[in-house]
Amino acid sequence: MPNPNALSQPAVVIETYRDEHQPIFAALNLAWIEKYFAVEPPDRQQLSDPRRHIVAPGGEIFTLFEDGTPKATVAMLKDGARSFELAKMAVAPSAQGRGYGKRLVQRAIEFARERGAQRILIRSNTTLRSAIALYRKLGFAITRLGTDDKFQRADIQLELDLRQPARVVDAAAETTLDPQDWGDFRALAHRMVDDTVDYLASVRQRPTWVAPTAEAREHLQAPAPWQGQGAQQAYEEFLGFVRPYTTGNISPRFWGWVQGSGAPVGVLADFLAAAMNPNAADFDHAPALVELQVVDWFREIMGFPHGSSGLLVSGGSAANLTALTVARNTQIEGMRERGVDNERGRLTVYASQEVHSSLRKAVEVLGLGEASLRLIRTTDDYTIDLEALRRTLAHDRAHGMRPFCIVATAGTVNTGAIDPLAALADVCERERLWLHVDGAFGALGMLAPSLRPELRGLERAHSVIFDFHKWLYAPYEAACVLVRSGEAHRNAFSVTPAYLQQLAAGVANAPLRFSEYGVQLSRGFRALKIWMALKADGLEKYAQLIEQNVAQARHLAARVERTAQLELLAPVPLNVVNFRYRREGASDAQLDEINRRILVQLQESGFAVPSSTVLKGRFSIRCAIVNHRSTRADFDALADEVVRLGERLAAA
Ligand SMILES: Cc1ncc(COP(=O)(O)O)c(C=O)c1O
Numbered sequence: 001m002p003n004p005n006a007l008s009q010p011a012v013v014i015e016t017y018r019d020e021h022q023p024i025f026a027a028l029n030l031a032w033i034e035k036y037f038a039v040e041p042p043d044r045q046q047l048s049d050p051r052r053h054i055v056a057p058g059g060e061i062f063t064l065f066e067d068g069t070p071k072a073t074v075a076m077l078k079d080g081a082r083s084f085e086l087a088k089m090a091v092a093p094s095a096q097g098r099g100y101g102k103r104l105v106q107r108a109i110e111f112a113r114e115r116g117a118q119r120i121l122i123r124s125n126t127t128l129r130s131a132i133a134l135y136r137k138l139g140f141a142i143t144r145l146g147t148d149d150k151f152q153r154a155d156i157q158l159e160l161d162l163r164q165p166a167r168v169v170d171a172a173a174e175t176t177l178d179p180q181d182w183g184d185f186r187a188l189a190h191r192m193v194d195d196t197v198d199y200l201a202s203v204r205q206r207p208t209w210v211a212p213t214a215e216a217r218e219h220l221q222a223p224a225p226w227q228g229q230g231a232q233q234a235y236e237e238f239l240g241f242v243r244p245y246t247t248g249n250i251s252p253r254f255w256g257w258v259q260g261s262g263a264p265v266g267v268l269a270d271f272l273a274a275a276m277n278p279n280a281a282d283f284d285h286a287p288a289l290v291e292l293q294v295v296d297w298f299r300e301i302m303g304f305p306h307g308s309s310g311l312l313v314s315g316g317s318a319a320n321l322t323a324l325t326v327a328r329n330t331q332i333e334g335m336r337e338r339g340v341d342n343e344r345g346r347l348t349v350y351a352s353q354e355v356h357s358s359l360r361k362a363v364e365v366l367g368l369g370e371a372s373l374r375l376i377r378t379t380d381d382y383t384i385d386l387e388a389l390r391r392t393l394a395h396d397r398a399h400g401m402r403p404f405c406i407v408a409t410a411g412t413v414n415t416g417a418i419d420p421l422a423a424l425a426d427v428c429e430r431e432r433l434w435l436h437v438d439g440a441f442g443a444l445g446m447l448a449p450s451l452r453p454e455l456r457g458l459e460r461a462h463s464v465i466f467d468f469h470k471w472l473y474a475p476y477e478a479a480c481v482l483v484r485s486g487e488a489h490r491n492a493f494s495v496t497p498a499y500l501q502q503l504a505a506g507v508a509n510a511p512l513r514f515s516e517y518g519v520q521l522s523r524g525f526r527a528l529k530i531w532m533a534l535k536a537d538g539l540e541k542y543a544q545l546i547e548q549n550v551a552q553a554r555h556l557a558a559r560v561e562r563t564a565q566l567e568l569l570a571p572v573p574l575n576v577v578n579f580r581y582r583r584e585g586a587s588d589a590q591l592d593e594i595n596r597r598i599l600v601q602l603q604e605s606g607f608a609v610p611s612s613t614v615l616k617g618r619f620s621i622r623c624a625i626v627n628h629r630s631t632r633a634d635f636d637a638l639a640d641e642v643v644r645l646g647e648r649l650a651a652a
Helices: 006-009 019-036 044-048 050-054 102-116 129-137 182-201 214-219 229-240 262-278 286-300 316-331 359-366 386-398 421-431 442-447 486-493 527-562 588-605 631-651
Strands: 013-015 062-068 069-078 082-091 119-124 141-143 158-159 308-311 347-352 373-375 402-409 434-438 465-468 479-483 566-568 576-581 611-615 616-623
Touching: 006 611, 006 616, 013 019, 013 102, 019 062, 019 129, 019 611, 044 316, 044 486, 069 102, 102 119, 102 129, 119 129, 129 141, 129 158, 129 611, 141 479, 158 286, 182 229, 182 262, 214 229, 286 479, 286 527, 308 486, 316 347, 316 359, 316 402, 316 434, 316 465, 316 486, 347 359, 347 386, 347 566, 359 588, 373 386, 402 421, 421 434, 442 465, 442 527, 479 486, 486 611, 527 566, 527 576, 527 631, 566 631, 576 588, 576 631, 588 611, 616 631
Parallel strands: 082 119, 347 373, 347 402, 402 434, 434 465
Antiparallel strands: 013 062, 062 069, 069 082, 119 158, 141 158, 308 479, 465 479, 566 576, 576 616, 611 616
């Protein structure tokens, strides 16, 4: 039965502006202004031409008619990419107090939401108390008045934040992140794969580094998108503003820091892993078995005994921290219960001055304090000076310190130096110290027959770390920490609350509880990209690539030594080459400046990306070669270009 009350309601419609509404709009506003403003507002002329003055492109005017008679109007003005201004709201004085203003403002809010707005601004006058009360009821908050207030027509500003998600009110409104149309999703996915393959295949044709443009930087500072634009649009933005602007470490001429170049098969593996989306924590599933298998392969490669444990983590820094935690918790009794207690003597860790900064961070994170990292000087080849180490240890023990660990580096970040691992293993045995080897890239030299003798002694370490994303060419992020004593490893981290308890069957019956071996509980399926890469190409191929990078480093070093305008600044035991442009009669300070400029020009022109360091006080152009795409010709081109730039800069 029809509702008699509803029938008695006047027919109210809200219409959007058309040109023939102009007199209506002006009349409503004039009546309203005359009622409220003793002094004519400066924007009176605005009323005559709403299209031009009130509604910038993208805005809108709504008029509410009751039984065909206009009663109220509201105008929205576009005020930026994600913002609207409610620029006019007028209810005919004779029609006030009947809820028309509220209906119109609600319509305006809907309008802004539909267009993905994040806020609505109102600039108003405090004298309009009832209007302000209405805005506040609708959720507007009073905010600061902008200094750019366009028409000086306001003394108050209100703002409505539209970034609240719509509330789910009933089952019919439930939603999901799955695409509405899997066919569309498939088409987009195929396009992404095609584009990505083209992108990888054409890497050599692009400059190495392209700095983000001003437009990209601005775009990437936009506020959070509370309203989605669809995966297609998001992908377009990725293509326009993200993908072109990387350091270029997948390029054949990237040799900066120690950044891996990434194998294409790893790209696919990461995609497959993300689709499976397993939590590689304490469960009975294949991802756990894959990780255990990968760890086991590398346990053997590193010469660690059966019973050693391992864990995949994000990178060398996280791996070093994990290993040092095990060292500290194993070596110092009661550490997990009582914590660090330097009053009984400072706990100390020994490493060469060339040790990576992640070790200092680890020592600090472990609560030991920077002073606990005892840096030992190096010999001319940048390896730890064993005699200085022996003296420092004796001195520290005599002064009540409590040495517990020596960190050896297999491949220092500066020059690729390999500390004498076997001799350090002897020291550790004698002194009852934990030997940790930071082999972030160098330890993977164990795969290469020519390097294995240089790494002799690594197999005697208590722990070792290495990065798959460096010299195993895996996409970021993946590293591994191995600990000789699985028991010590587990004892350092194990916490087993009831909600993580294991059962004899079912999902919670893990082959190994990874959460007991590190700080992470939830973990991604990093192991898949290593597993697939090795299955696809085999260890021999990786061994060959490592050898190839070492040969390229030696080739570049030889080229530098043969070139009068170039100077080698450090020995090249592995894959890192340090050199500079030189010129007869130039001081070190002048050469530093020229070489700094050469480096920046190499990078900014997109020609190549080496990085830099300082060796014995001299600025060095530094190439760390963990790139499977580089060829010898790339290093010849680099040497030529450094000479060319150097001559030009020196002549300027
Ligand atoms: C010797 C060494 N140790 C540790 C690290 C840190 O590794 P990551 O950057 O993966 O955290 C590096 C990085 O270059 C390194 O060269």
